[in-house]
Amino acid sequence: MVAEKSVLKAEAVSKSFGDNLVLSGIDLELHAGEWLGILGESGSGKSTLLRIMGRFLDAEQGNIFFKGNKLKPVGGELIPGHPSIRLIHQEFELFPNQTVEENIAYSLRFYEVQYRKEKVSELIATAGLENVRNQKAKLLSGGEKQRTAIARAIAEQPDVLLLDEPFAHLDNHNRRVLANAIEVMRKKHNMACIFVTHEAADALAWSDRIAVLKDGHMVQAGTPSEIYNNPLNSYVAELTGAINWLADKKDHKACFIRPEKLKLTKYKEKSKWQGRVENIRFHGNYWEVRCENETEKLSFYRSRMDLEVGQTIFLTYSSKDLKCI
Ligand SMILES: Nc1ncnc2c1ncn2[C@@H]1O[C@H](COP(=O)(O)OP(=O)(O)OP(=O)(O)O)[C@@H](O)[C@H]1O
Numbered sequence: 001m002v003a004e005k006s007v008l009k010a011e012a013v014s015k016s017f018g019d020n021l022v023l024s025g026i027d028l029e030l031h032a033g034e035w036l037g038i039l040g041e042s043g044s045g046k047s048t049l050l051r052i053m054g055r056f057l058d059a060e061q062g063n064i065f066f067k068g069n070k071l072k073p074v075g076g077e078l079i080p081g082h083p084s085i086r087l088i089h090q091e092f093e094l095f096p097n098q099t100v101e102e103n104i105a106y107s108l109r110f111y112e113v114q115y116r117k118e119k120v121s122e123l124i125a126t127a128g129l130e131n132v133r134n135q136k137a138k139l140l141s142g143g144e145k146q147r148t149a150i151a152r153a154i155a156e157q158p159d160v161l162l163l164d165e166p167f168a169h170l171d172n173h174n175r176r177v178l179a180n181a182i183e184v185m186r187k188k189h190n191m192a193c194i195f196v197t198h199e200a201a202d203a204l205a206w207s208d209r210i211a212v213l214k215d216g217h218m219v220q221a222g223t224p225s226e227i228y229n230n231p232l233n234s235y236v237a238e239l240t241g242a243i244n245w246l247a248d249k250k251d252h253k254a255c256f257i258r259p260e261k262l263k264l265t266k267y268k269e270k271s272k273w274q275g276r277v278e279n280i281r282f283h284g285n286y287w288e289v290r291c292e293n294e295t296e297k298l299s300f301y302r303s304r305m306d307l308e309v310g311q312t313i314f315l316t317y318s319s320k321d322l323k324c325i
Pocket residue numbers: 017020022040041042043044045046047048049198
């Protein structure tokens with residue numbers, strides 16, 4: 001097997017602010033062309049790790065390697081960072097009085113005029129910014145600012161793009177526009193990216209791999225499917241989606257099942273769980289049915305509504321979908 005090429009690597013990174021230990025012994029590797037999501041609750045250390053990996057902040061212990069070379073500490077440098085790594089903050093840092101086009105063109109200011117024009121137009125089209133191309137940055141919506149900042153960063157063709165909460169504060173429409181723009185830019189430019197998020201849905205949808213942080217510790221890293229289907233502990237299980245804890249324990253381990261793994265059956269003898277429908281909620285493309293019996297409350301999903309509150313129901317599931325941790 002060919003070893004995956006490491007672009008950026010954190011080795012045993014720890015960081016404190018005063019008495020607050022924010023990161024503890026973090027090992028994390030980003031491979032060429034890979035999209036890595038860092039997922040964790042607010043305050044778990046995600047942005048701090050991103051800033052350390054981008055060489056904007058020094059770790060107290062541990063090292064950062066770019067393409068195998070150890071990066072020197074930022075120390076008191078006036079302009080921290082690394083020429084091949086671009087970090088996009090939540091504040092975007094655009095020139096407020098310059099247009100979208102001028103903001104993107106700034107990254108290409110040392111290039112020949114014709115090339116610059118063509119490249120700017122290409123990036124504006126890819127990022128879906130044609131209709132605001134001549135708008136000043138300060139007048140853009142949050143989603144448009146985000147896409148301009150990403151297009152500007154990509155213009156510089158960095159090896160690594162670091163995105164801090166790229167989908168934060170965006171409505172559903174703008175999330176989709178941004179996600180599609182990122183996907184197109186990603187395919188075209190084949191750069192590696194680390195993005196930080198506290199939204200599991202974004203991490204699951206957009207990452208090749210996810211690293212989960214809790215209180216500054218890396219609790220699990222793996223593909224979205226590994227993280228979602230085989231969480232190592234209850235934090236990862238609950239962070240990545242809805243779960244139903246079951247009262248029965250197996251080998252002293254707590255067991256849970258995801259709602260979408262529960263199936264309705266007409267036959268009591270085939271069922272593994274029996275209860276009453278307590279509540280039904282409409283979510284647009286599915287119905288969430290909450291039910292209970294003497295010992296447990298469960299929820300499961302239906303694509304059509306054929307149940308009533310108070311009705312007795314029988315549920316079944318495959319034993320492989322029962323996870324015990
Ligand atoms: N410059 C700083 N000085 C002191 N404490 C800091 C500093 N930067 C971050 N912290 C603290 O470090 C901890 C982790 O912060 P960080 O921003 O890395 O978390 P996060 O997971 O990105 O959170 P969020 O999702 O809310 O942005 C927090 O307790 C925060 O208050």
